[in-house]
Amino acid sequence: MRRGRSTAVLAMLIAGAIGVIASTQTWIDVTLDDGAQQTLAVPGADAVPVLTPLSLAALALGAALSIVGPVLRYVFGVLGILIAALVGIQTAQVLLATPVSATAATVTEATGISGTDAVASLVASLSLTPWPAVTLLAQVVLAAAAVFTLVTARRWVSGASRKYRTSAEAGGDAGRPHDAIDSWDDLSRGDDPTA
Structure with a gap:
């Protein structure tokens, strides 16, 4: 089942790459109530701090899945589900609730004011970009690839192919x-x- 392995590897690599790209993109535009109505762009890495490291881990899982044996396929499948769940839950919180805490690091860096209540009093409005939704979709793909790995890993061809x-x-x-x-x-x- 050579296509099964290729499908799982490709899906994990794509999901991890989208996560890494999304971590550098603007997720939330924050308008401050500071008299100047200053607008700040909050990148994905600030909105969801675990996004970059766990997306890199998903990329590594996808790459390693192409060469590992049967036991590690199951381990990597479980790890893929855990990564998708962690990033997916935090992304869904940003997408559905848009908490002020997701913008705190960017606002503190721009104004020097820290603390959740102080930052909340500075924020006049928040608007989301499409990147949280794209990231959540990538986590669904990662979870599906991980489940597919767990279901089909037993049937994957092991070792070097016959021509080698x-x-x-x-x-x-x-x-x-x-x-x-x-x-x-x-x-x-x-x-x-x-x-």
């Missing part, structure tokens, strides 16, 4: 006469064909 195996590993051509090329192959494996 030697004839001895593949159990091939035992009835054919031993020729000069086979002697070179024996030498490559460390066997002495003259013995």
Whole structure:
């Protein structure tokens, strides 16, 4: 089931890449009630602090999933579900409730005022960009890829494909006469064909 592995790997890589890209994009536009009506752009990494590291972890899972054995496939599937759940829950909170705490780091950096109540008193309005929704969709894709991995991992082809195996590993051509090329192959494996 070579396509199963490719599908899971590709989906995890795409979800992780979208998460990394989203962490650098503006998620929330905050207008401050400071007399100047200053507008600040809150990036995804400030709105959801775990977004960047966990998206990088999803990328690493996707890349490693292409080469690991059967046991680690299940481990990576569970890790993928956990990453999708953590990022997805925090993204959904920003998307549905738009808490002032998601903007606190950016507002504090711009104004020097800290504390949730003080920041909340400065915020006149909040508006979301499409990036939280895109990120939430990417987490759904990551979770689906992880579940797909858990369901199909047992049927994935293990090890090197047949075209990269030697004839001895593949159990091939035992009835054919031993020729000069086979002697070179024996030498490559460390066997002495003259013995």
